[in-house]
Amino acid sequence: METKEKIVTEAITFITTRGTNAFSYKDISKEIGIKTSSIHYYFPTKNDLIVAVLEHVIQKNKEDRKRNNYSNMKSALRGYIDEHILIREQNKVSIIAALAADINTLEPQIKAILNNYIEEEIDYLAHILDKGEKEKLFVYKAAPRIQALMILTNLLAISRISMITEKIYFDEVSRQILIDIEKK
Amino acid sequence: METKEKIVTEAITFITTRGTNAFSYKDISKEIGIKTSSIHYYFPTKNDLIVAVLEHVIQKNKEDRKRNNYSNMKSALRGYIDEHILIREQNKVSIIAALAADINTLEPQIKAILNNYIEEEIDYLAHILDKGEKEKLFVYKAAPRIQALMILTNLLAISRISMITEKIYFDEVSRQILIDIEKK
DNA sequence: AAATTTCTATCTACTAATAGGTAGATAATC
DNA sequence: GATTATCTACCTATTAGTAGATAGAAATTT
CATH class of the missing domain: 1.10.10.60 (Homeodomain-like)
Structure with a gap:
């Protein structure tokens, strides 16, 4: 390298x-x-x-996702959660969680890039949720982008919390996300 | 002072x-x-x-809660969410979110106090959820403590995210928490 | 009650280490 | 010979922390 x-x-x-x-x-x-x-x-x-x-991580994440080709939205959602599991297993947090924590000490440029990236993340997840709902795989009450925010916030914060409490909390929350949304 | x-x-x-x-x-x-x-x-x-x-904030929070006397669990949950709204309005984050972000640079003593405080927070919220469910006010699928974690993580992370994106996201998420759980 | 001692809170002055960054020399590569 | 990558050597500011002086208040002794 x-x-x-x-x-x-x-x-x-x-x-x-x-x-x-x-x-x-x-x-x-x-x-x-x-x-x-x-x-x-x-x-x-x-x-x-x-x-x-920031740009490196965004780019790499884009490439990784292009490589995946999910047959259905259930596995796409599981794949999304797996991304967070992978980060957690390395005792890291996502770049969004990391930079969000320091946002008031960073230059506006970073805030702008991060804002754009977060919106793209919401779009990506909302699309999976929306498509999955139309295919009768998911049930949820909110608008897709709000439901995406609910799930994203669960993952971002449990990643942090489980570094202080029992690690098991991470698995329980990520499992519950699927239970709450998968039909039947 | x-x-x-x-x-x-x-x-x-x-x-x-x-x-x-x-x-x-x-x-x-x-x-x-x-x-x-x-x-x-x-x-x-x-x-x-x-x-x-950390000890000052924990103590103050305990006293504030003792002063509140909620007539039912629906207003207790709304009161809990209001605590987070108040912090957000001051452009701050909760002490849990703040110290969790720096946990790998802090002394073990702080991790121990914080761990204990987080467990107490989960207990507090889980108790509201459990009682509210028994009173047929709330419906949710998870165990009370896991459901408490779902809500706590929503609030902690949207507080951070909404400092980067539109502030409106905070209101949408906090409103959705109630919609998802309040019966009918 | 006056004098003295002790305590509390603050200050000045200092230290060693680290931070982020610059200038310019030098070596290796194209 | 020019470009690229690295180094030595430096700079200014900040950081967390210490030592010791001092002024005023409070408590104690005479």
Whole structure:
């Protein structure tokens, strides 16, 4: 892996485990064995690095989803939940949860990118829910985008909560999401 | 207000708006017009201050709830949601959301207090849900404690998300919580 | 009641470490 | 020879924390 990619990879780990204000260029430099000035060569400011991290994660997520080809909306929803399970198993949180926590200390640029990404996430999940409802697979009361928000918020927050309480809570909540929505 | 209380009050604001790693003793000192060394006099380390903040918020919340005397479980649930609305209106997040975000950078002591507090929150909400169900006011599929977690996670995460997206999302989610659970 | 001691809260002054960032030399690659 | 990537060396500001002085209030002794 080339240096630039290594830096982004390490930054992702720090941001999604400790937050943007609890890691420094020195932390990354120690981790991959280069000097902090070399990181500044690729990412002049910390904001540049965070932007690169955010765009990298968004891009990767898009590609991963393109690869999946779900036969029905039930497995599409399960696949969506699996994305969150995977992050949880690595003791990380999603980039949305990570950057949302620091939003008042970040530059407006990041807020804008993040806002756009969250809307896309809601769209993606709402589409699965809407299609699944029309196929008589799901039942729920809210509008699809609001129902998507209900599920997204369950996953984002239980990911955080289960780092403090018993890990089992994560499984119970993710299971309940499916029970509440799958018909019969 | 005496100095010690002022320090805790300011620290609460910083922690619930910027996070524990994005404020310093200097920030507080500037805000209330004393030297940082005077803050160290009351709270020798930053961990001491965060512990004091956490215990203060827990205590205050307990007292506020004792003052309320809900006639039925429907208004008790609405009262619980109102607590979160109040925090959101101040552009803050709950102390649980705030400290959960920084948990990997905090001392084990804080994790222990927070774990205990989260369990108490689940108990409190689960009790409302359970009683309300027995009184035929609520309908839901999960065990009371899991249903409590579903609602708590909705509120914690939408509080964060709505700081990035449209504020309206917060109202839509909090309204949906009630629609989904209130019988007929 | 006056004098003295102790306590409380604050201040000035300092420290070692870290943060984010810059300038410019140098080596390796195209 | 120019470009790319890395390094050394530096800078300014901030961070968390300590040591010790001091002023005023409160308690104690004479």
